[in-house]
Amino acid sequence: xxxxxxxxxxxxxxxxxxxxxxxxxxxxxxxxxxxxxxxxxxxxxxxxxxxxxxxxxxxxxxxxxxxxxxxxxxxxxxxxxxxxxxxxxxxxxxxxxxxxxxxxxxxxxxxxxxxxxxxxxxxxxxxxxxxxx
Amino acid sequence: xxxxxxxxxxxxxxxxxxxxxxxxxxxxxxxxxxxxxxxxxxxxxxxxxxxxxxxxxxxxxxxxxxxxxxxxxxxxxxxxxxxxxxxxxxxxxxxxxxxxxxxxxxxxxxxxxxxxxxxxxxxxxxxxxxxxxxxxxxxxxxxxxxxxxxxxxxxxxxxxxxxxxxxxxxxxxxxxxxxxxxxxxxxxxxxxxxxxxxxxxxxxxxxxxxxxxxxxxxxxxxxxxxxxxxxxxxxxxxxxxxxxxxxxxxxxxxxxxxxxxxxxxx
Numbered sequence: 001x002x003x004x005x006x007x008x009x010x011x012x013x014x015x016x017x018x019x020x021x022x023x024x025x026x027x028x029x030x031x032x033x034x035x036x037x038x039x040x041x042x043x044x045x046x047x048x049x050x051x052x053x054x055x056x057x058x059x060x061x062x063x064x065x066x067x068x069x070x071x072x073x074x075x076x077x078x079x080x081x082x083x084x085x086x087x088x089x090x091x092x093x094x095x096x097x098x099x100x101x102x103x104x105x106x107x108x109x110x111x112x113x114x115x116x117x118x119x120x121x122x123x124x125x126x127x128x129x130x131x132x133x
Numbered sequence: 134x135x136x137x138x139x140x141x142x143x144x145x146x147x148x149x150x151x152x153x154x155x156x157x158x159x160x161x162x163x164x165x166x167x168x169x170x171x172x173x174x175x176x177x178x179x180x181x182x183x184x185x186x187x188x189x190x191x192x193x194x195x196x197x198x199x200x201x202x203x204x205x206x207x208x209x210x211x212x213x214x215x216x217x218x219x220x221x222x223x224x225x226x227x228x229x230x231x232x233x234x235x236x237x238x239x240x241x242x243x244x245x246x247x248x249x250x251x252x253x254x255x256x257x258x259x260x261x262x263x264x265x266x267x268x269x270x271x272x273x274x275x276x277x278x279x280x281x282x283x284x285x286x287x288x289x290x291x292x293x294x295x296x297x298x299x300x301x302x303x304x305x306x307x308x309x310x311x312x313x314x315x316x317x318x319x320x321x322x323x324x325x326x327x328x329x330x331x332x333x334x335x336x337x338x339x340x341x342x343x344x345x346x347x348x349x350x351x352x353x354x355x356x357x358x359x360x361x362x363x364x365x366x367x368x369x370x371x372x373x374x375x376x377x378x379x380x381x382x383x384x385x386x387x388x389x390x391x392x393x394x395x396x397x398x399x
Contacts, residue, residue, distance in 0.1 A: 005244045026244045028201045028314040035204075035312035040246065040290075064312075104312070125246045125311070127290070 003126060004043075009034070010120035013054065013109055020056075020107040020119045035064055036125070038101030043093040043124040047107075049077045050084045051117035056109040058121070060096055064104035071106065079117075097128055134294070136160060136237060136324045136348055141331055141339050144235075144296045144373075145351035148358075149365075151373030154336045154387075155235065155328035156397075162325045171318035172200020173242070173307055174212050182209030184310045200317050202309035207248065211255040211304020214321070226297045226323070232368055233395040236297035237324040237350065240305070245291035247317060248308035253295065253354040254361065255304025296350050300364050330397035333384045340379055370394045 009022040011030060021030035036042045047058050055078050059071040074094055077085045096103055107119055136142065138160055144153040179196045183189060184205045192203060202208075216225035226238055242249055252258055288308055295303060309315050338344040354361065365372045370390035374383050388397060 004246065007244070024313070026313065026315045026317075028198065028316050031313055033312060037246065037310040101310070125244075 003130065004124040006045075006122065006124050008120055008122050010118060011107075012115065013051075013111060013117045013119065014115045016112065016114055017110045018108070020109060022107065022119075022121070024123075033064060033104045033106045034123075035101070035104045036096055036098035038098050039128050040098045040125055041128045041130075042096045042098070042105065043126065044074075044096070044105075044121055045089055045093045045124070046120070046122040047075050047077065047087040047094075048085070048120045049079060049117055050120075052082050052111060052113050052115070053079050054109050054111040054117045054119075055079075056107060056117075056119055058094075059106050059108060061104050061106075063100075063102045065102050069104070071108075074105070093124075099128075134237070134239065134348065136326065137346065138163070140346040140348065141335060141344065142235070142237070142296070142326070142328065143336075143339060143347060143349045145349065146354065146361075146365075146373055147351060148354050148356050149372045150376045152376065152379070153365075153369065153373040153391075154331050154339070154384075155326075156331035156335065157326055158233070158329050159327040160324050161327060162323070166323055166325075168321040168323075169318070170214060170321050173317040173319050174214055175200050175202065175208055175307065175317060179212060180209045181206040183207075184308065201314060202247070202307065202317060203314050204312045205310055207308030207310075208306050211252045211306060213255065213302060213304060221302075224302050227300075227302055228297075229300050231327075232299070233327050233329060234299065235326045235328050237326065237348075238293075238295050238297050239322040240293040241320040241322070242291050242307065243318045243320070244315060246309075246311060247315070248288035248290055248306075248310060249293040250288045250306040250308070251293050251295050251353055252304040252306065253298075253301065253352060254358060255302045257354065257356065257358055258306075294350060296352055298352075298361070298364055299368055301360055329395055330388045330392035332397075333381060333388055336374075336384050336388070337381065368394060 007024040009024045011020040011022045019032040023030040057073050058075045060074050061069040061071050079085050140157045142155045175196045213224040215223050219225040221227040339347045371387050374387045
């Protein structure tokens with residue numbers, strides 16, 4: 001079974017609300033939704049916000065191909081003042097499975113002041129059948 | 134994988150239903166060479182296919198930048214790995230001589246989720262299920278029975294292993310079925326081998342499990358191909374030992390033909 005590359009996907013906020021444009025070390029351009037290919041799973045080890053006060057949600061949809069995807073929350077960061085908030089899933093990462101190839105995640109945010117917050121995810125895209133350690 | 138001098142290399146040819154056993158006399162680039170090949174040889178003119186029924190709106194028909202694959206795309210024509218000053222600068226793995234040369238080529242892609250499909254020879258697509266049930270031919274989109282979608286058969290993720298036979302251009306399809314636009318790269322590990330015909334007892338021992346120093350590698354080639362047939366005939370004098378009859382008689386017949394071409398170990 002294939003082990004994946006650990007990839008940090010990160011992007012800065014540039015509005016009072018929106019989806020974070022995530023870029024990683026393999027990215028030629030940023031993305032707002034990361035689709036999990038069929039037969040793979042996405043492991044999320046860390047969800048971090050750093051900078052101005054923000055409420056940010058890590059969201060999952062089972063079907064990105066619909067006109068209006070339904071998003072379900074996986075985790076939320078709420079920072080009432082400037083600083084850092086690190087959600088690290090040390091015992092077990094958050095796992096999103098690519099059963100149909102339509103599953104996707106996104107990171108949305110709202111904040112009072114415009115921009116100034118870096119959001120990052122530490123991720124690994126691996127074979128769906130890879131056994132967890 | 135480690136291939137050592139003195140070991141056996143048994144090459145499976147599923148489309149021929151045969152096995153080609155070789156004795157590894159030398160690994161001329163021992164221990165082995167690794168080449169960091171970056172980016173993968175996807176140029177701005179490399180045409181793209183898509184893992185979707187139709188080309189997504191706005192998606193390019195060719196790679197937008199060198200080494201870049203856009204979301205849900207694959208190289209629709211096989212790519213080769215150019216290298217200046219190689220025997221064929223457009224394909225670093227291509228060789229014609231000496232007759233007793235073989236290469237074993239491993240390709241690791243970065244990121245690892247990239248899909249890789251070797252084509253032997255270039256253009257001979259592997260994407261099929263049990264070969265005879267359906268073969269998707271030039272299109273990777275299939276609609277068979279209850280299954281509709283893109284064919285992932287033939288594609289591995291992140292890794293390819295082939296035995297490079299002489300005088301054949303191998304091609305590779307590289308795919309990206311994620312929503313990311315990715316910059317690709319790879320690591321190539323190759324073994325430049327000199328081989329000879331093994332003795333029949335060595336081959337029998339390998340099949341009986343008495344010889345542990347054996348590498349079995351099946352060449353992903355779904356159909357009999359004239360170019361390959363000519364190479365087998367010219368270089369080895371045989372298409373190999375039939376799967377159905379791995380016995381002393383068949384092995385001796387094969388080894389005699391092979392040793393006439395590349396020399397043998399008795």
